[in-house]
Amino acid sequence: MLGLRLPTDPRWVALVESNISEILTDHAWCEQKAASNAISIIARFPEHLELVEEMTRIAQEEIEHFGMVVERIKARGYALGPERKDDYVGEVLKFIRRKCSREEQLVDRLLFAAMIEARSCERFKMLSEKISDPELAEFYRELMVSEAGHYTTFIGFARKYGTGVDVESRWQAYLDYEASIMANYSKKETMHG
Numbered sequence: 001m002l003g004l005r006l007p008t009d010p011r012w013v014a015l016v017e018s019n020i021s022e023i024l025t026d027h028a029w030c031e032q033k034a035a036s037n038a039i040s041i042i043a044r045f046p047e048h049l050e051l052v053e054e055m056t057r058i059a060q061e062e063i064e065h066f067g068m069v070v071e072r073i074k075a076r077g078y079a080l081g082p083e084r085k086d087d088y089v090g091e092v093l094k095f096i097r098r099k100c101s102r103e104e105q106l107v108d109r110l111l112f113a114a115m116i117e118a119r120s121c122e123r124f125k126m127l128s129e130k131i132s133d134p135e136l137a138e139f140y141r142e143l144m145v146s147e148a149g150h151y152t153t154f155i156g157f158a159r160k161y162g163t164g165v166d167v168e169s170r171w172q173a174y175l176d177y178e179a180s181i182m183a184n185y186s187k188k189e190t191m192h193g
Contacts, residue, residue, distance in 0.1 A: 005179030035062035088192035
């Protein structure tokens, strides 16, 4: 369904398990950034009311996920560390076209979000199946379902609002680009690292 060209290295789960407090802090901040991204889409493209309504829902859901991760951090006696830079997201962000039509900007912004959700969904699936902590395995299974829904939403809106753009070709280009950078990742105990 996701179409990712390069799967996460399975050894990434062992890195995650070696430092649960780090992955939880990183994950919390990823959820906060996802909420901020949905709000940013609202601010940049307010003329699409259906998109605004759905991005509002996603922003609320993502900030709820942030709270759920913080609850797990607290329950385990960890502290929420400072916000982390997400190098992976920064690299995917570089693929967004800047000097193009407003319609192309919207499509790229939606495909960027779909890409991040697709990779997160894949990572959550891996954690739900491979992590030895049963409580976290169940938690990540639930989040995987949510991320898949967000991925579908972003792709769907790109197709709906990108009538003058070859959305399918652009999505394939995103998948190729993301695969080209993934060789540098799966080496840290972070959600996208």
